[in-house]
Amino acid sequence: MNRDVALAGNDLTLGYDGRAVVHGAGIELAAGRVVALVGPNGSGKSTLLRALARLHTPQSGQVTLNGGGDAFALRPKDFARQVTLLTQSRPTPGGVRVKDVVAYGRHPYRGRFGSGDADGPKHVEKAMGLTGVDTMAERAVDELSGGELQRVWLATCLAQDTGVVLLDEPTTFLDLRYQVEILDIVRELADDHQVAVGVVLHDLDQAAAVADQVVLMASGVVRATGSPADVLTADLLSEVYGLRIEVAVGDDGHLHTRPIGRHTSRSVTT
Numbered sequence: 001m002n003r004d005v006a007l008a009g010n011d012l013t014l015g016y017d018g019r020a021v022v023h024g025a026g027i028e029l030a031a032g033r034v035v036a037l038v039g040p041n042g043s044g045k046s047t048l049l050r051a052l053a054r055l056h057t058p059q060s061g062q063v064t065l066n067g068g069g070d071a072f073a074l075r076p077k078d079f080a081r082q083v084t085l086l087t088q089s090r091p092t093p094g095g096v097r098v099k100d101v102v103a104y105g106r107h108p109y110r111g112r113f114g115s116g117d118a119d120g121p122k123h124v125e126k127a128m129g130l131t132g133v134d135t136m137a138e139r140a141v142d143e144l145s146g147g148e149l150q151r152v153w154l155a156t157c158l159a160q161d162t163g164v165v166l167l168d169e170p171t172t173f174l175d176l177r178y179q180v181e182i183l184d185i186v187r188e189l190a191d192d193h194q195v196a197v198g199v200v201l202h203d204l205d206q207a208a209a210v211a212d213q214v215v216l217m218a219s220g221v222v223r224a225t226g227s228p229a230d231v232l233t234a235d236l237l238s239e240v241y242g243l244r245i246e247v248a249v250g251d252d253g254h255l256h257t258r259p260i261g262r263h264t265s266r267s268v269t270t
């Protein structure tokens, strides 16, 4: 195994109530690299990400951390110091201030009575600044808009200061400016802090812009893994999404996708 791989899923079969929805999937997240998971609704992206975060127990296969043993064997706090996950939806606590929610990200570092985390305030402040929620530190989270709340949850994950960051659709609910800023943060985490990032994205152009590697899922299997140029091809995307999709390189040097329409025109019988 490549020793730079921070978190890996090997031959993972995952399901609900005994029914497999992900079949033999493999994925590797390495320090300083961004891996984007893309694919149609229901193709298994969130399930795979949740298994990497230990929130979903595999039917078979293994999740390994730092090229070592089974990630499920670690104590919860030890795992939480190394891996964080931004999920699609979380219950919003009532009447709790933004800064207290972000400080919750420090839970793996605290002792039994909330002690022992001298670096905590520094990490909380940094995470709030990065995500732009420092200006709303004293507000109650249940008063925030969907986009503001999304940034608070991201700040909570970043305050956790982990080497692996997993993000499930982090740009959902965000206006254009914050979509771009979140993707910038994702790149910064990898480039400046050597974080291994795994991110589920629906927007293929965003995936092309931010990712070093793209994992394309279809019907619960990894259909292709590789560079954006290798995976985000017109043929592969058209096949997987069941829609004619054109791909071109834009002025910014990144790939841009354009859906055209269905492969086949519907014939009308009388």
Ligand SMILES: Nc1ncnc2c1ncn2[C@@H]1O[C@H](COP(=O)(O)OP(=O)(O)OP(=O)(O)O)[C@@H](O)[C@H]1O
Residues within 6 Å of the ligand: 016, 021, 039, 040, 041, 042, 043, 044, 045, 046, 047, 048
């Ligand atoms: N809690 C659950 N119980 C039963 N089936 C589930 C559950 N969560 C997801 N599934 C099923 O597992 C399959 C994969 O779902 P998953 O959410 O991983 O896909 P996804 O690619 O993330 O989809 P989306 O893009 O819509 O978020 C789907 O068929 C879905 O209906």
